Amino acid sequence: MNTIQLLKTLVETESPSHDKAAVDRVGAIVAEEARKLGAQVEVIPNSRTGDHILSKWGSGEGGILLLCHMDTVFPLGTIQRIPYREEGDRIFGPGTLDMKAGIVIALAAVESAQRSGLNRPVTLLCTSDEEIGSHTSRAHIEALAKESALVLVLEGGLIDGSLKTWRKGVGGFTVKVNGRAAHAGGEHQMGRNAIEEMAHQVIAIQQLTDYSKQTTLNVGVIQGGTVTNVIPEECTVRVDVRVMQPGEWERIEAAMQNLKPVLDGTRVEATGRLNRPPMPFDETMKTTFEKARGIAAKIGVELKSGGSGGGSDANFVAPLGVPLLDGLGAIGEGYHSEREYIFAESLEQRVQLVSTLLRDW
Numbered sequence: 001m002n003t004i005q006l007l008k009t010l011v012e013t014e015s016p017s018h019d020k021a022a023v024d025r026v027g028a029i030v031a032e033e034a035r036k037l038g039a040q041v042e043v044i045p046n047s048r049t050g051d052h053i054l055s056k057w058g059s060g061e062g063g064i065l066l067l068c069h070m071d072t073v074f075p076l077g078t079i080q081r082i083p084y085r086e087e088g089d090r091i092f093g094p095g096t097l098d099m100k101a102g103i104v105i106a107l108a109a110v111e112s113a114q115r116s117g118l119n120r121p122v123t124l125l126c127t128s129d130e131e132i133g134s135h136t137s138r139a140h141i142e143a144l145a146k147e148s149a150l151v152l153v154l155e156g157g158l159i160d161g162s163l164k165t166w167r168k169g170v171g172g173f174t175v176k177v178n179g180r181a182a183h184a185g186g187e188h189q190m191g192r193n194a195i196e197e198m199a200h201q202v203i204a205i206q207q208l209t210d211y212s213k214q215t216t217l218n219v220g221v222i223q224g225g226t227v228t229n230v231i232p233e234e235c236t237v238r239v240d241v242r243v244m245q246p247g248e249w250e251r252i253e254a255a256m257q258n259l260k261p262v263l264d265g266t267r268v269e270a271t272g273r274l275n276r277p278p279m280p281f282d283e284t285m286k287t288t289f290e291k292a293r294g295i296a297a298k299i300g301v302e303l304k305s306g307g308s309g310g311g312s313d314a315n316f317v318a319p320l321g322v323p324l325l326d327g328l329g330a331i332g333e334g335y336h337s338e339r340e341y342i343f344a345e346s347l348e349q350r351v352q353l354v355s356t357l358l359r360d361w
């Protein structure tokens, strides 16, 4: 397999999460590559977003599950402005790191492990909706993880190559304020300004952040009002919440449900949920990482552990208690930005590492 060529093809085949036809084009490439390696490929149909591609080598107990996603955060046409390009020791392009390179590494690792005597079942699930919450893939991920001895997630590693052995949980809220519209000149006193009320709420929400507990809230989007001479009747914000420690989600949820209006005659309503539970560096993770470190050392790789405030599909696997390693994809930086790149040599390094894990676990 020519990993660089496949990476270029996958990056140039853009796949924003909400564009089913686009993600399905990547799915077709993945299915074809997996079949070339002798996989039984099942296309899991999905009407909302792209189909999920399930590839199996062998069957039975004690298998290893490789998890990848095919969607990216970049709208169609980004590739015209930011083309795939190899420059020095780096490869740039939308979705290189997150995580087209991860797909390439997974496939190439299977190929490499097959050459050196792979003797256990391997399953590769490539999903279509990770960047928008994995709503249609979560059940498949959980069911497959429960049958597996080990789950390897091919999200990019940290910039120093560390695996991601903890991740914060990710949730969100929508908060709506209702006021009363009125003419800003003629009947100012009759109005109840929803934006003014929301200003109070925004401060209260931001203050729920507690760095000492690794809990953060970010009011990231605000919408309200219509024209300047009307007292705004409605204002809405959307809030990103990250939690790591037990009880913190419950604290935030209670506080959000308890938001009280400051101005008479306005109403505040918050709705939200925890989408991805935290992935703590717990006993299972420690044991799994130590075992992986031992296996990596045999091929001269010094495996390091780190973490991320960002969520991934690993967050769904962690609560199941199944041994799990995340961040096995390429090494680079610039997630979700147009600066995104990977170090070219990390492709081959990770193929070596993942194929060794597949063979020697």
Ligand SMILES: [Zn+2]
Residues within 6 Å of the ligand: 069, 098, 099, 130, 155, 312
């Ligand atoms: Zn990703």
